[in-house]
Amino acid sequence: MTQTLKRLPVYLVLLVGAALSIIPFLWMVIASTHTTAALFATPLPLLPGGELWKNLARLQQETNFSQVMVNSLVVAVIYTAFSCVVSAMCGYGLAKFRFRGRGLVLGAVLLTMMIPMQVLLVPLFQMMASLGWVNSYQALILPFLANAFGIFLMRQAFLDFPDSLIESARIDGAGELKTFYRIVMPVARPQLAALMIYTFISQWNSFIWPLLMLNTEDKYTLPVALNTMIGLSRVDYSGLMLGSLLATLPLLLVFIIFQKQFVSGLMGGAVKG
Amino acid sequence: MPKAMKLAAPLLALALLSGCATGGVPSAAGTKLSSDAAVSGQITVWSWDVAATALKRLSKEYTKEHPGTTINVVDIGYDNAYDKMSVGLQANSGLPDVITVETDHMPAYIHQFPKAFTDLKPLIGADEAQFDPSKISASSSADGKLLSMPWDSGTVALYVRTDYFKAAGVDPSKLATWDDLITAGEEVKAATGHALISTDLSTGSLFQMLLQQQGQGIFTPDGAINLTSAAAVKALALIKTMNDKGLLDNVKGWDGRVTATKNGKSAVMPEAVWWIGTLTGEMPELANKITVVPLPAFTAGGTQTSNDGGSTLAIPTQAKNPQLAGSFVKFMLANKDNQVSMMKDEGLFPSYLPALDAPLFHAPQAYFGGEKVYELFAAQTPKIPSITYTSDNAKAGDTVSSAVVAAVLNHQDPAAALKSAAEQIATATGRKIAQQP
Amino acid sequence: MTSTLLRPSRRPSANAGGRAGARSTAGRSRPGYWFVLPAVALFAIFFLYPLLSSLWQSFFSTTGGESTWVGGAQYLRLFHDPLVAKSLFNVGLILVIQVPLMVCTALGLAYLLNQSWLRFRTGFRAMHFLPAVTTLVAYSLVFRVMLATDGGAVNQLLAMVGMSPVDWLNSEAWSRVALIASITWRWTGYNMVIILAGLQGIPAELYEAARIDGAGRWAIFTKIVIPQLRPVILFSSITSTIGALQLFDENFILTGGGPNNATLTPVLYLYKVGFQQFDFGYASAIAWLLVAIIAVVSVVQFAIMKEKK
Structure with a gap:
């Protein structure tokens, strides 16, 4: 009883936080069931309306929504798979090995985080154009496979990784790569999960680069396709809200699946064993 | 591996020096087209x-x-x-x-x-x-x-809420000058409590529209900064007067203007012809409550239109x-x-004037209570004043909108705010400020 | 080729078995190269040219389609440009207020959401993470609707408690408050997840030992959790700092940098200079000034967090 009382404030804090986080979403849900005209009215509608199916049909017709959803999924899955391997390897190398030029590599990684993307767009575009990669998915995936944010995240995660584990694997005769895949990666599962969540979302929501690269509507990814609903003097807000809402669902699913890895005790058990 | 990097760096530096880094310049002037x-x-x-x-x-x-x-x-x-x-x-x-x-x-x-x-x-x-x-x-x-x-023109006219004007007993077709409109606005406000115009002051677009109506741009035809001209001061002073009299409703962006109009926040909207699409699309309930008249002139008999978009x-x-x-x-x-x-x-x-003779432009429009509003826009389109654009219009635009905010919201003197904007643009671009007679 | 190079070295590590201080296993340089190679190669292929190109461009001035070498003139211009100063002041202000606020909130939330006794844990986690998955276009509309001066949701709430409406996006002071609130809303969940992942790396034995020693909850949080999370907190701080100094999306969407440049940031300014005024040389100079500032701030953060190199 006393314990429950002590925990009550925690629940209260979390409830307030949750409310602040989801109220805008609830409004998106409501907005996607009204006409755009209704969204300009005062007071704003507070209850769901009856336009959901019409909005959905228009969304599908104007943006070929199901197709762009598949496009986005293909790009994000391929990107996440490869980028996470590259980031984890590089982060591990930087955290656990001492070699000449290590500081330089870390500095270079951080530098690519520090430079505003906007000034790199034109030269990167020129490169893609001269490679003939305009309007291709490799142009969305390859240049950003090495991701500074991910490398830095994994480096920080591996810093405190117990060397004893790595050493014992080596003494058992495992190769460096095998040690990495069999010993290090499984123990670092929570951090890998965080990396995968981050990587998937960043590719899924990526907008400016795909907009510059993709030139035919059948190749559009979600944000680029939704952007076509924004016109010069006409914005289809209810369609946009519905599209954004549907675009969010796969991300939530990814989060819920991967956050299962956030369970204490993996590391403790590993050190003991 | 580091060896490879050492090799790659000078190679790429060479590629840069060969000139492709500063963005390519088209070599030919383009194909000669033939009809x-x-x-x-x-x-x-x-x-x-x-x-x-x-x-x-x-x-x-x-x-x-x-x-x-x-x-x-x-x-x-x-x-x-x-x-x-x-x-x-x-x-x-x-x-x-x-x-x-x-x-x-x-x-x-x-x-x-x-x-x-x-x-x-x-x-x-x-x-x-x-x-x-x-x-x-x-x-x-x-x-x-x-x-x-x-392709298309953004001919500007004044959209008027007829019910508000009726309540105040003002005839919108008799609005000859901006001064008339301000007087009317005060009467409408007294009668209905509504503002005169909903606008986004932070973009400066109302100011530029009023400047173009007087046949001027931010720059003179020979490229000097035109912000200290009598027309510029007049345009800004007009906005300031309306705000000081409580006739302006400051909103954010296109969304803000649509919301304000839909909810009847203000009595008139100086907007382009494409605003009709927004009206009929987003606010069908305002049908028969809106009419269109030419923009009021600065001096009686002056230009009664401007351009916004297209x-x-x-x-x-x-x-x-x-x-x-x-x-x-x-x-x-x-x-x-x-x-x-x-x-x-x-x-x-x-924008292709022969098209404006078509019967479509002389047809009555149901949304506007059967008035032939397109006829009005068609008549005004050839009269839109041409203005001079320079390579620095984008750069100057932000400074101009800051001057509008400074004068209207922060209560600076319009002439002083424009003079200081002109000086900032002169410093940033190296252009001269046009001498005023 | 890979197999020979990845063959384990038989040399014993200098600090084998150690935990603290044994950040790297000495003498194992070759495998280290191989682990960083893919990333370094990808960076070299795809980013070396754009980086050098933007640096190169910052020594040029372009007018009417003609580029001319101007040496360091673009960099000199930075020091006389009141908008550069103002935008740096704006992000400085945001940095000092927003980053500590967000990192502390994220840390607290992550700690609470990691408690094993917590019911509906997955649900709470997912809800707190929701803002991080919003698409930008939905985010912009939702916030403009919430922050509208007339009839916006926030002002309606204020009216309920008897306060007068606030001109969120048109007043210089309030637009900064609105901006800070909206960035915090969008990014706290993100940092929460990263810290949550970091929390899993703390061995359960440490908690048990502390409990046996009679340490209270607060003592466990400050004496065990925070020191153990140091690398993760450093990561969160540095990336949030970079995020704040490079702020672009939120103010581009909500205020466009106004009113009267109160929410202008260096990246928004360089975007306007480059993409609206087509002065890519000056835009690049602003970018490299920002890189220098971020580098200095990051080095200071590394030093404060006392990370051993």
Whole structure:
């Protein structure tokens, strides 16, 4: 009883936080069931309306929504798979090995985080154009496979990784790569999960680069396709809200699946064993 | 591995030094277009919104008339469309055969990328005089080339809430000058409690619209800064007076203007002809409550219109099939029937003046209680004053909007705020401030 | 080739078995190269040219399509440009207020959401993470609707408690408050997840030992959790700092940098200079000034967090 009382404030804090986080979403849900005209009215509608199916049909017709959803999924899955391997390897190398030029590599990684993307767009575009990669998915995936944010995240995660584990694997005769895949990666599962969540979302929501690269509507990814609903003097807000809402669902699913890895005790058990 | 890096760095540095780093400059001035060239093959056209719808619809007609051609219309969305096009211009690669560019954006492109667009003059020749003159001047380069073809006009008039004016006992058709409108606004406010105009002061677009109405731009025809002119001070003082009298409702962006109008926040809206599409689309419930009159003049008998928006089609010199692009652009825009059909189906108000004779423009409009509002816009379109754009219009625009905020919201003297803006622009661009008589 | 190079070295590590201080196993340089190779190669292929190109461009001035070498003139211009100063002041202000606020909130939330006794844990986690998955276009509309001066949701709430409406996006002071609130809303969940993942790396034995020693909850949080999370907190701080100094999306969407440049940031300014005024040389100079500032701030953060190199 006393314990429950002590925990009550925690629940209260979390409830307030949750409310602040989801109220805008609830409004998106409501907005996607009204006409755009209704969204300009005062007071704003507070209850769901009856336009959901019409909005959905228009969304599908104007943006070929199901197709762009598949496009986005293909790009994000391929990107996440490869980028996470590259980031984890590089982060591990930087955290656990001492070699000449290590500081330089870390500095270079951080530098690519520090430079505003906007000034790199034109030269990167020129490169893609001269490679003939305009309007291709490799142009969305390859240049950003090495991701500074991910490398830095994994480096920080591996810093405190117990060397004893790595050493014992080596003494058992495992190769460096095998040690990495069999010993290090499984123990670092929570951090890998965080990396995968981050990587998937960043590719899924990526907008400016795909907009510059993709030139035919059948190749559009979600944000680029939704952007076509924004016109010069006409914005289809209810369609946009519905599209954004549907675009969010796969991300939530990814989060819920991967956050299962956030369970204490993996590391403790590993050190003991 | 580090060895490879050591090797790669100087190689890439060499590549940079060879000049491709500063963005390519088109080598040739583009193909010489001809109005009767044989066309074949395919082109790609970038556009957005209803413009893309119109292009897709009419491209079918075009390919029927010209067998063996294919027109691919791609909707790139309006938001960030200029980022996509600017990167293509800067990189000198990646642009399609035809791009849609708004009239306001074209002068900056012409100044910054003078060799990036194909001259369209050979396509239409003397027919150039048949277009809205203010659009032609915005699409022309200093050496007289026509680098984009006007599509639709943003002719401005005053949309009036008739019920508010009736409640105050004011006749909107008798509004000759802005002073009349301010007096009327005070009466409407006393009678109904509503403001006169809802506008987004932070963009400075109301100020620029009022300046163009007086036939002036931020710069004089010889490129000097025009912000200390009597017309500029008059325009800003007018906005300030309206705000001081409590007649302005400051809102944020297009959304803010739509919301304010839909909810009847203010009595009039100085807006372009395309506002009709927004009215009928988002606020059908206001039917029969709105009428359109010409913009009040600054002095009785003066110009009663201005420009806000409108688009053009341009052919980049990068185009792979410029002859077909030219033929298609001419078919779309310098063509009475097609311009009329785009007004009818997509609400794009023609810059091609012969189209304005069509019966459609003289038909009564149900939304406006049966008034012939298009007739009014058609009559005003040839009267839109042409103004001078320079390469520094974009740079000056932000400074101008800050001056508007300073004078209207922070209560500075309009003349002083404009003088200080002019000095800032002079420092930033190295241009002279025009001497005022 | 890979197999020979990845063959384990038989040399014993200098600090084998150690935990603290044994950040790297000495003498194992070759495998280290191989682990960083893919990333370094990808960076070299795709980013070396754009980086050098933007640096190169910052020594040019372009007008009317013609580029001319101007040496360091663009960099000199930075020091006389009041908008550069103002934008740096704006992000400085945001940095000092927003980053500590967000990192502390994220840390607290992550700690609470990691408690094993917590019911509906997955649900709470997912809800707190929701803002991080919003698409930008939905985010912009939702916030403009919430922050509208007339009839916006926030002002309606204020009215309920008897306060007068606030002109969120049109007043210089309030637009900064609105901006800070909206960035915090969008990014706290993100940092929460990263810290949550970091929390899993703390061995359960440490908690048990502390409990046996009679340490209270607060003592466990400050004496065990925070020191153990140091690398993760450093990561969160540095990336949030970079995020704040490079702020672009939120103010581009909500205020466009206004009113009267109160929410102008260096990246928004360089975007306007580069993509609206086509002065890519000056835009690059602003970018490299920002890189220098971020580098200095990051080095200071590394030093404060006392990370051993």
